[in-house]
Amino acid sequence: MTNITRRTAMGAAAGLALAAGLTASTAVSAQQAMELRFYYPIAVSGPITKIIDGYAADFEKLNPGVKIKPIYAGDYVQTIGKALTAMKGGDTPEMAILLAADIITLTDENAVVAIDDLIKSDADKAWLGGFYPGFMENAKLGGKTYAIPFQRSTPVLYWNKDMFKEAGLDPEKGPANWQEMMDFAKKLTKKDASGNVTQWGVQVPTDGNTSWLFTGLTTANGVRLVDPEGKKTNFADPKVVESLQYLIDLSKAGVQPPGLTSWGTTPKDFLEKKLAMMWTTTGNLTNIKGNATFPFGVAMLPAKANFGAPTGGGNFYIFKNIPAEKQKMALEFVKFMTTPERAAEWSIATGYVATSQAAYDTKVMKDYIASFPQAAVARDQLKYAVSEITVHEGQRVMKVFNDSLQAAITGSKPAKTAMEDAQRDAERILKDYR
Amino acid sequence: MTHQPAADSTAFAASAAGPARQSPWQRWSGSVEAWLLLLPSVVLLATFTHIPIVATLIDSFYSTPRPNRPSRFVGLRNYEDMVADPLFWKVMWNNAVYAVGTIPLSIALALAMALFVNDRIPGRGFLRMAYFTPTVLPMIAVANIWLFFYTPDYGLLDQVLRLFGVGATNWLGMQETALGAIITVAVWKEAGFFMIFYLAALQQIPPDLREAAAIEGASRWTFFRRVTWPLLAPVTLFVLVNAIINAFRTVDHILVMTHGGPDNATNVLLLMIYETGFKFWDQGAATALTIVLLAVLSGLALFQFVVASRRVHYQ
Known part of the structure; x- marks a missing residue:
């Protein structure tokens, strides 16, 4: 018995040693082919992973000896979580696509390298200067560029042309301003005999990250929610309260469903003809185009003082603390992924806004827009767009803001109190950064 | 257990006095063998459970490390901040409501279903399978199914209610209904799992007990209260332990269905730990919350095994 135990123990020890040896040998072979790990979040529907895998394979063909390893890590929050956890565990990935708004979190964590430091040639500088300024706004911090725009989006208003016709509205014109959206929505809301609503006028989804679409209201109302350094919030501004009150009034007027409305089901409600107008990301455009059984229009978000919308979506980041030659190759990959042709192709496949004017000047993109003019609305809206909330402790500030917005929307706090509470909490969180 | 030391000392006295039954070498090698047999599980438990718990406890007395501000000892400050945070109390309250809402209901439902499908009724196999199906589905899938049930207007629930x-x-979008909706999903998911244990236990009850009770003229209810229920007590304890652990452990469906919203109406302790740790990267606060969760769970487990098990009769 004792002998058997001893033998088992030795066997186990030998097994462990063998396992250790195997790990070591895989590490060696990985060093021979340069492997670049690429964390990628899945944020919209469609065969996204297939497209990305295809791009990676194309790049490997052009660069023998390089292996791109996409790591599909869930949504944006999960992806930054996994990438930062890997970094803190000493296993730093080479690059990732993460939220544009995460730039301050990533630089606070000292995780990413400034792109300017990797760039030498004039051609590279021209490439860096080619992106839309609206998308570069939260790719820069303290005069340095830390990110390259890739899958960028902005919300737009979609409307059902058949329903507009039925309600006696011009089917070719979406609402231009807040007042019109309210008036249109009243005409578009239908009820059955017992008073239950069968068709809603408008829906601005409010669950999850409520603040993103809300930024579309505040920007149109001529107010910025945070300062450019990301150290101060402006949540209690009367114009912010007014914007929130407008959102609540849509439900109070009975033209938008009460309570929080869902990001996930809003496009479905629209496709099911339960909804005449919706706000959602342009990232849904290809999905709506493929599945709508009725003609639909796309408009910029309605104006108040002016037009306004947030930008959103993800940027490329290259990590610090990895060998210089890997950083260089990662930059090559980023350049490869953002060429005008590929940006146009990616935009058509997904609905994301192409990131440069050069992409819109390609023939394939011009042809696409000629056949489907709705695809140009998001680009045209860019000149009114501001970056989404980008602050220190971004996720935490976002949470107190979203919680307060939701409290007001579900009626547990008046708009003014909710925004004052959010401002007070944000002040407390940000006091260490001033 | 308690008589063990006495027996040992007798053996020791005997070996000192006269010819030994067991030499010290034999006794030593015997315990070495026992330790070697235990070694793999001890190593695994220590690596993945005990050392992390101790490390978490230590970390909870340190501030969150930032690149420009390294971690330093702050004593109980993480706990003071936690207690001062109204969100912490809201989350604890939600978790208590969630536990009270899910535990008795899922156990009662499991027992009722088990009693029902234990009888000889037509279609018994199909019913058992139907009741058990929610258990084999992953929680994420369950959450997505229920998202459809709860969808306003054309979701299943509203379609049925429209007939009336x-x-x-807006079940998930209103503060008044969101937590109740989440609790319902958990009960639906868990009752089938607990039913299996009750069903197994019911099959173990000897049929002659029922015959004897029938001869004595006992009613069905008396038989259940006096015979079935006491005999099921060990299973009930086991199920209760599981139900309580699950009440603090299951957050997948909340993450999918509400993200803890609207305004934290469905936020629970584990979700708050996840957000604090992996969204805000606030290690100090997250470790303090984790210690609270650990304390709650071990306190409840201890209470169950020490107090409740006295009233449970094992055969």
């Missing part, structure tokens, strides 16, 4: 003239309800 009730209008659309």
Whole structure:
């Protein structure tokens, strides 16, 4: 018995040693082919992973000896979580696509390298200067560029042309301003005999990250929610309260469903003809185009003082603390992924806004827009767009803001109190950064 | 257990006095063998459970490390901040409501279903399978199914309610209904799992007990209260332990269905730990919350095994 135990123990020890040896040998072979790990979040529907895998394979063909390893890590929050956890565990990935708004979190964590430091040639500088300024706004911090725009989006208003016709509205014109959206929505809301609503006028989804679409209201109302350094919030501004009150009034007027409305089901409600107008990301455009059984229009978000919308979506980041030659190759990959042709192709496949004017000047993109003019609305809206909330402790500030917005929307706090509470909490969180 | 030391000392006295039954070498090698047999599980438990718990406890007395501000000892400050945070109390309250809402209901439902499908009724196999199906589905899939049930207007629930003239309800989007909706999903998911244990236990009850009770003229209810229920007590304890652990452990469906919203109406302790740790990267606060969760769970487990098990009769 004792002998058997001893033998088992030795066997186990030998097994462990063998396992250790195997790990070591895989590490060696990985060093021979340069492997670049690429964390990628899945944020919209469609065969996204297939497209990305295809791009990676194309790049490997052009660069023998390089292996791109996409790591599909869930949504944006999960992806930054996994990438930062890997970094803190000493296993730093080479690059990732993460939220544009995460730039301050990533630089606070000292995780990413400034792109300017990797760039030498004039051609590279021209490439860096080619992106839309609206998308570069939260790719820069303290005069340095830390990110390259890739899958960028902005919300737009979609409307059902058949329903507009039925309600006696011009089917070719979406609402231009807040007042019109309210008036249109009243005409578009239908009820059955017992008073239950069968068709809603408008829906601005409010669950999850409520603040993103809300930024579309505040920007149109001529107010910025945070300062450019990301150290101060402006949540209690009367114009912010007014914007929130407008959102609540849509439900109070009975033209938008009460309570929080869902990001996930809003496009479905629209496709099911339960909804005449919706706000959602342009990232849904290809999905709506493929599945709508009725003609639909796309408009910029309605104006108040002016037009306004947030930008959103993800940027490329290259990590610090990895060998210089890997950083260089990662930059090559980023350049490869953002060429005008590929940006146009990616935009058509997904609905994301192409990131440069050069992409819109390609023939394939011009042809696409000629056949489907709705695809140009998001680009045209860019000149009114501001970056989404980008602050220190971004996720935490976002949470107190979203919680307060939701409290007001579900009626547990008046708009003014909710925004004052959010401002007070944000002040407390940000006091260490001033 | 308690008589063990006495027996040992007798053996020691005997070996000192006269010819030994067991030499010290034999006794030593015997315990070495026992330790070697235990070694793999001790190593695994220590690596993945005990050392992390101790490390978490230590970390909870340190501030969150930032690149420009390294971690330093702050004593109980993480706990003071936690207690001062109204969100912490809201989350604890939600978790208590969630536990009270899910535990008795899922156990009662499991027992009722088990009693029902234990009888000889037509279609028994199909019913058992139907009751058990929610258990084999992953929680994420369950959450997505229920998302459809709860969808306002054209979701299943509203479609059924419309037959009774009730209008659309935004189940997950209102503070009043969101937590109840989440609790319902958990009960639906868990009851089938607990049913299996009750069903197994019911099959173990000897049929002659029922015959004897029938001869004595006992009613079905008396038989259940006096015979079935006491005999099921060990299973009930086991199920209770599991139900309580699950009440603090299951957050997948909350993450999918509400993200803890609207305004934290469905936020629970584990979700708050996840957000604090992996969204805000606040290690100090997250470790303090984790210690609270550990304390709650071990306190409840201890209470169950020490107090409740006295009233449970094992055969």
